Amino acid sequence: xxxxxxxxxAPILDIANVSKVFDRNGSSILALKDVNLQIQxxxxxxxxxxxxxxxxxxxxxxxxxxxxxxGVARMYFxxxxxxxxxxxxxxxxYGLFPWLTVRQNIAFGPKQRGLSEIQIRExxxxxxxxxxxxxxxDYFPGQLSGGMKxxxxxxxxxxxDCEVLLMDEPFGALDALTREALQQExxxxxxxxxxxxxxxxxxxxEAVFLADRVVVMTAGPGRVELxxxxxxxxPRCITEPEFNRVRQHLTxxxxxxxxxxxxx
Amino acid sequence: MLLDFAFxxxxxxxxxxxxxxxxxxxxxxxxxxxxMAAIVGIPLGLLIGKEPFIRRLVDPTLQMLxxxxxxxxxxxxxxxxxxxxxxxxxxxFLGAFFPIVINTTFGVKSVEGRLFEAAAMxxxxxxxxxxxxxxxxxxxSIFNGLRLGHGIxxxxxxxxxxxxxxxxxxxxxxxxxxxxxxxxxxxxxxVIGFTGFMTDRFLVLLNNRILKxxxxxxx
Numbered sequence: 001x002x003x004x005x006x007x008x009x010a011p012i013l014d015i016a017n018v019s020k021v022f023d024r025n026g027s028s029i030l031a032l033k034d035v036n037l038q039i040q041x042x043x044x045x046x047x048x049x050x051x052x053x054x055x056x057x058x059x060x061x062x063x064x065x066x067x068x069x070x071g072v073a074r075m076y077f078x079x080x081x082x083x084x085x086x087x088x089x090x091x092x093x094y095g096l097f098p099w100l101t102v103r104q105n106i107a108f109g110p111k112q113r114g115l116s117e118i119q120i121r122e123x124x125x126x127x128x129x130x131x132x133x134x135x136x137x138d139y140f141p142g143q144l145s146g147g148m149k150x151x152x153x154x155x156x157x158x159x160x161d162c163e164v165l166l167m168d169e170p171f172g173a174l175d176a177l178t179r180e181a182l183q184q185e186x187x188x189x190x191x192x193x194x195x196x197x198x199x200x201x202x203x204x205x206e207a208v209f210l211a212d213r214v215v216v217m218t219a220g221p222g223r224v225e226l227x228x229x230x231x232x233x234x235p236r237c238i239t240e241p242e243f244n245r246v247r248q249h250l251t252x253x254x255x256x257x258x259x260x261x262x263x264x
Numbered sequence: 265m266l267l268d269f270a271f272x273x274x275x276x277x278x279x280x281x282x283x284x285x286x287x288x289x290x291x292x293x294x295x296x297x298x299x300m301a302a303i304v305g306i307p308l309g310l311l312i313g314k315e316p317f318i319r320r321l322v323d324p325t326l327q328m329l330x331x332x333x334x335x336x337x338x339x340x341x342x343x344x345x346x347x348x349x350x351x352x353x354x355x356x357f358l359g360a361f362f363p364i365v366i367n368t369t370f371g372v373k374s375v376e377g378r379l380f381e382a383a384a385m386x387x388x389x390x391x392x393x394x395x396x397x398x399x400x401x402x403x404x405s406i407f408n409g410l411r412l413g414h415g416i417x418x419x420x421x422x423x424x425x426x427x428x429x430x431x432x433x434x435x436x437x438x439x440x441x442x443x444x445x446x447x448x449x450x451x452x453x454x455v456i457g458f459t460g461f462m463t464d465r466f467l468v469l470l471n472n473r474i475l476k477x478x479x480x481x482x483x
Contacts (some may be wrong), residue, residue: 063385064385065381065385082384083381083384083385084385084387085385085386085387087385088385088386089381089382089385091378091381091382093378095378095379095381095382096382097379097382097383097397097400098477098478099400099401099403099475099477099478100477101477108383108386108388108396109386109387112386112387112388112392113387140476140477141477142477142478142479143479156386157385157386160386160387
């Protein structure tokens with residue numbers, strides 16, 4: 001984290017010495033230990049690591065769904081205490097409201113903010129169009145494919161003017177083709193907006209394709225092992241040799257840390 | 265026979281043309297009691313499901329009362345309400361009440377935690393959460409409870425009307441039995457079956473309309 005001193009702007013998200021202890025069946029598990037992480041406005045950051053490394057827990061702390069046992073998570077210097085519209089979460093299992101249509105799901109946030117019917121209509125039209133679901137506006141989530149559902153859940157947090165997009169393995173349950181399409185769409189949306197994205201994944205290729213920075217986490221207890229700036233220009237192409245080199249480099253680091261932990 | 269029971273003109277005895285009045289009496293009792301059971305049962309179920317304190321307070325009592333066959337309440341309800349239609353209505357109310365309250369409670373308790381998180385993250389809070397998340401999510405279970413309760417309501421009206429009620433389908437069946445008028449007994453059974461079926465269809469229609477979103481719940 002040597003380049004930390006060179007940054008001037010305040011981080012949008014600041015994770016300072018965060019630890020998290022879970023009490024399960026009487027025994028306590030240290031899920032995160034002294035995690036420090038700063039995320040700048042507009043950055044695309046991927047959290048990567050094996051299962052159980054606490055990457056989802058860290059994301060949930062950023063979202064306000066969990067509280068840190070010690071240390072503090074801040075957004076613009078204000079401690080994060082509860083879920084809030086400015087930090088939109090996209091869950092792997094979508095979390096859509098099955099009784100609302102696609103349009104109503106997208107309109108859910110704007111409705112909470114008390115916008116007028118006309119404004120809500122405009123906002124939902126705009127985001128339906130952005131994720132290409134105009135024709136499916138009156139469908140229920142149960143009638144959609146996984147990829148479409150995930151588009152809806154992205155659209156509904158965007159419709160609520162979120163500044164930070166927190167994504168918890170959002171494309172993990174999708175087939176390869178849909179995943180690639182959605183990765184590209186996500187990048188397009190990110191480039192069009194001033195969004196900051198924190199994206200949890202366990203796929204190295206996905207992380208290298210998407211992220212400005214890849215944060216590698218290791219388990220037992222979960223901590224940040226490495227903060228790696230992806231040295232590739234955009235748009236990236238996964239078949240380029242340079243891309244492959246970065247991917248291999250990152251894979252090696254990831255597995256060496258895992259191996260190191262096993263022998264230790 | 266069913267014809268004479270309904271319109272008269274064949275036997276012209278005490279049963280002739282009396283179906284209408286029996287039917288009206290039974291139907292109004294069933295629906296009044298069923299409506300009361302829904303009006304009390306659904307809010308109570310929502311409360312029990314949502315508030316752990318109320319659950320601890322009320323649930324043990326409910327679970328203890330539940331295995332007692334509602335027909336066993338008949339003597340008591342006669343003491344409470346006197347011999348007559350009120351006792352029958354109470355019986356129907358009690359019978360419909362349990363499935364409604366228990367299914368509603370279940371529906372509220374089984375709302376996915378993820379949906380609360382999603383709603384909170386989108387800016388939904390407090391009472392609004394209840395109306396916009398808990399209620400719609402519990403709706404399939406509430407409908408299950410209503411349909412079950414409705415079936416039991418028809419079952420119990422006959423039992424309730426068999427003692428000390430002059431008019432009603434149950435009373436007609438009982439009178440038919442005592443006078444060896446098996447045709448009246450069977451006619452009464454057919455009418456009950458048909459009426460119950462029609463009401464259930466109506467509930468199903470309502471169910472399919474409100475729960476359009478839920479493919480598993482369209483019957």
